[in-house]
Amino acid sequence: MYKAILIDDEPLARQLVKALLKEYTQITVVxxxxxxxxxxxxxxxxxxxxxxxxxxxxxxxGFEMLELVETPPSVIFxxxxxxxxxxxxxxxxxxxxxxxxxxxxxDKAINKWLQQMAAKQVTPIEPLxxxxxxxxxxxxxxxxxxxxxxxxxxxxxxxxxxxxxxVKIVTDAGSYLKKSTLSHIEDSLxxxxxxxxxxxxxxxxxxxxxxxxxxxxxxxxxxKCGAKVxxxxxxxxxxxxxxxx
Amino acid sequence: MPILCICIFAAHEYWLxxxxxxxxxxxxxxxxxxxxxxxxxxxxLYLVITSxxxxxxxxxxxxxxxxxxxxxxxxxxxxxxxxxSGRNDDEYIKWLDDTMPLxxxxxxxxxxxIGTAVAINKRTQxxxxxxxxxxxxxxxxxxxxxxxxxxxxxxxxxxxxxxxISALTMIEPGKAQDMISKLSEFxxxxxxxxxxxKIPLSDELLYIESYLAIESVRFGDRLRxxxxxxxxxxxxxxxxxxxxxxxxxxxxxxxxxxxxVTICVQIKMxxxxxxxxxxxxxxxxxxxPRGTGFGLEGIRRRLYLLYARTDLLETTIENERYTTxxxxxx
Numbered sequence: 246m247y248k249a250i251l252i253d254d255e256p257l258a259r260q261l262v263k264a265l266l267k268e269y270t271q272i273t274v275v276x277x278x279x280x281x282x283x284x285x286x287x288x289x290x291x292x293x294x295x296x297x298x299x300x301x302x303x304x305x306x307g308f309e310m311l312e313l314v315e316t317p318p319s320v321i322f323x324x325x326x327x328x329x330x331x332x333x334x335x336x337x338x339x340x341x342x343x344x345x346x347x348x349x350x351x352d353k354a355i356n357k358w359l360q361q362m363a364a365k366q367v368t369p370i371e372p373l374x375x376x377x378x379x380x381x382x383x384x385x386x387x388x389x390x391x392x393x394x395x396x397x398x399x400x401x402x403x404x405x406x407x408x409x410x411x412v413k414i415v416t417d418a419g420s421y422l423k424k425s426t427l428s429h430i431e432d433s434l435x436x437x438x439x440x441x442x443x444x445x446x447x448x449x450x451x452x453x454x455x456x457x458x459x460x461x462x463x464x465x466x467x468x469k470c471g472a473k474v475x476x477x478x479x480x481x482x483x484x485x486x487x488x489x490x
Numbered sequence: 491m492p493i494l495c496i497c498i499f500a501a502h503e504y505w506l507x508x509x510x511x512x513x514x515x516x517x518x519x520x521x522x523x524x525x526x527x528x529x530x531x532x533x534x535l536y537l538v539i540t541s542x543x544x545x546x547x548x549x550x551x552x553x554x555x556x557x558x559x560x561x562x563x564x565x566x567x568x569x570x571x572x573x574x575s576g577r578n579d580d581e582y583i584k585w586l587d588d589t590m591p592l593x594x595x596x597x598x599x600x601x602x603x604i605g606t607a608v609a610i611n612k613r614t615q616x617x618x619x620x621x622x623x624x625x626x627x628x629x630x631x632x633x634x635x636x637x638x639x640x641x642x643x644x645x646x647x648x649x650x651x652x653x654x655i656s657a658l659t660m661i662e663p664g665k666a667q668d669m670i671s672k673l674s675e676f677x678x679x680x681x682x683x684x685x686x687x688k689i690p691l692s693d694e695l696l697y698i699e700s701y702l703a704i705e706s707v708r709f710g711d712r713l714r715x716x717x718x719x720x721x722x723x724x725x726x727x728x729x730x731x732x733x734x735x736x737x738x739x740x741x742x743x744x745x746x747x748x749x750x751v752t753i754c755v756q757i758k759m760x761x762x763x764x765x766x767x768x769x770x771x772x773x774x775x776x777x778x779p780r781g782t783g784f785g786l787e788g789i790r791r792r793l794y795l796l797y798a799r800t801d802l803l804e805t806t807i808e809n810e811r812y813t814t815x816x817x818x819x820x
Contacts, residue, residue, distance in 0.1 A: 254744065255650065256710040261657030279712075280748050303745050304773075325649035344653035 247362070248291055250276045252284035252307070253299040253323065258344065262297050262323065265351045272355075281305030282394050285313055289392065293318050295339075295358060300324045305394060308332070309387040313394060315424075319367055321354055337368045382435040386414060388421040397421065399438065403470040405430060405447040417470065440487050442466060442480035450487060494532070498600070499525040516575045516582065523570045524563075528597060531559040532604050539608045548609045556605035560598035567593060632795050647737070648673075654708045669707050676700040683729040691725040691757070691764065698732050698755075705740055712750055713740065719757035725764040727818045728796055731789055732766060735814050738786060739770035742812055746773035764818040772812035786814070 249272050251259045259277050266272055272295070276287040280303040288296065296318050300307040308329070311317055322333045325344040333341045339361070340354035361367045386397045397416055406413040407427040414421045423430075431441050441447050452468045456476065459465040464476040476484065502524055506517040539552050568590055575582055651673050658666035679697050683689065706713050715736075736753070743751040756767040786803065793802040797819060804815045 254712075255654065255708050257654040257657040257661075257708060258650075260661055261653060264657065264660040282748065301745065303748050325646040325653070344649050345656045346653060347656075 247272045247295060248275045248293040249295045250287050250291060250293045251297045252278045254279050254302045261346060265348060269355060281310035284310050285394050288314050295319045297321050297323050300326060300329050305387050313387060313389050319358055383433045388414060388423045390421055399434060402449055403452055404468060404472060404474055407445040437487060440484050442474060442476040442484055446474045448474055495525055495529045498528055519575055520571055524567050527563045527567050528600065531563040531601060535559050535601060535605050536608055539605060540612055548613055549606055552605035552609035553602055556601035557598060560601040563597045564594040650708060651704050672700055672703045676704060686729055688726045689729045691723060691727055694727055694729060694732055698736060701733055709744060712744060714750065714752045716752060716754045723757055723759050725759060725820055727764060731816060734789055735768050735816060739768050742772050743770035747771045762820045764820060766816040767813060769811055769813045772807060772810055
């Protein structure tokens with residue numbers, strides 16, 4: 246018996262998938278969610294084998310939600326937008342169904358998944374490090390906070406620090422850990438606003454207060470929040486470029 | 491041109507015969523010779539100036555050419571008269587020499603005047619032509635742009651609606667039929683209106699209602715739309731302005747907020763200006779779905795093309811509500 250969760254903000258779209266799933270008695274729909282928050286909670290709660298996921302949803306989009314799940318289940322995307330297909334397959338999605346979803350195409354996707362499950366060959370979906378499904382840069386980072394999803398607007402960030410497999414995101418309201426790399430976050434944020442000043446630090450230019458020399462060839466940056474951050478030689482060069490010195 | 495020649499001829503004859511008391515034969519020869527030469531020069535001048543290829547300094551160019559032709563005409567005139575009338579007449583030759591500067595001056599004035607006139611005329615015509623071309627291009631551009639902007643109806647709306655219909659056929663076939671007819675009505679109006687410039691407000695409201703009917707089937711209980719309008723608002727407006735604003739409001743509202751969303755539409759008429767105010771909940775932290783924003787930009791552009799005004803569409807954010815105000819001059 247497999248467990249499935251449907252995550253889509255349109256109730257009829259969920260009902261369609263549910264109706265199409267009816268003949269697969271080995272798959273039970275354990276939850277239906279209308280947005281990414283609910284979806285995340287339901288995944289934590291039910292630990293499903295398969296999720297049907299829409300990309301555009303209220304508050305957090307499908308990719309952002311997926312990023313937060315520690316051990317994501319198999320994913321079949323269902324969306325009216327074909328632009329994200331490449332990204333979805335890169336992340337080893339089982340399939341990418343375009344709306345309106347036809348029965349034949351749906352059955353093909355389910356059978357493909359069932360076969361993989363039977364052969365125990367399911368490639369787990371990889372968390373998409375860069376949830377940048379929209380054009381341009383992200384203006385926020387989605388993080389987990391006590392089992393809840395929190396959206397951190399880019400302007401609230403004081404600095405970001407690499408911390409083993411995690412990135413520590415420091416804001417005035419506290420700090421959060423996110424399983425990601427500093428480079429991935431750096432790529433998703435606007436390079437005119439965030440500068441990688443050191444291998445372990447990414448800072449918003451707006452937070453910069455003063456830069457002082459520190460040891461040979463390196464500097465130390467004083468931020469508005471009072472924190473001191475190391476600036477490497479190449480970091481200093483990047484900073485100068487952005488600030489136009 | 492011939493009238494001008496006759497005038498010059500007459501003036502010349504008058505001057506010689508009555509003013510200077512020259513004998514009739516000599517004055518006639520003088521007049522004919524001078525007029526023919528001057529006319530030839532003016533003709534040449536005209537040809538040279540009108541075929542002048544570049545556009546810069548045409549007046550100066552015309553004056554130089556005119557001076558050249560004036561000197562040429564005067565010189566040839568002198569030679570001709572000396573040969574015909576002054577063969578055995580030293581007194582005539584002396585008189586001729588005395589009047590030469592005056593002849594040059596007269597020729598120069600006439601040639602210069604005509605040359606400048608031709609040059610200015612040519613310039614005016616060029617400017618007119620350019621203007622015509624530009625205004626033609628502007629009209630074409632406007633049409634093309636309007637057409638393109640009307641095409642902004644996002645296909646995703648269609649795909650999502652079809653997906654909903656697909657679901658309804660399995661769950662509630664009756665409702666599916668209903669939705670198909672609503673969608674068809676919406677699409678039919680979209681196509682039919684392509685060629686219309688202005689439509690009554692009531693028609694646009696009907697169109698909006700069919701659009702909202704489809705959206706409320708898609709989003710179910712999450713979407714509520716409240717209409718507030720004064721009775722009997724009689725107005726005309728360009729088609730397809732309200733739908734993109736509502737689409738925007740729905741997206742902003744539904745993607746920014748979880749749970750139920752209410753969108754308010756107010757319609758008022760103030761001082762011969764139709765005002766449509768659309769208001770939706772808004773969360774600044776939420777990332778906007780694709781395509782939003784363009785809708786409003788497109789409307790701003792259309793309003794500018796239609797009314798040459800940039801103040802007809804305003805947006806404000808207050809208390810987590812996003813308000814779009816559209817004004818249509820009547």
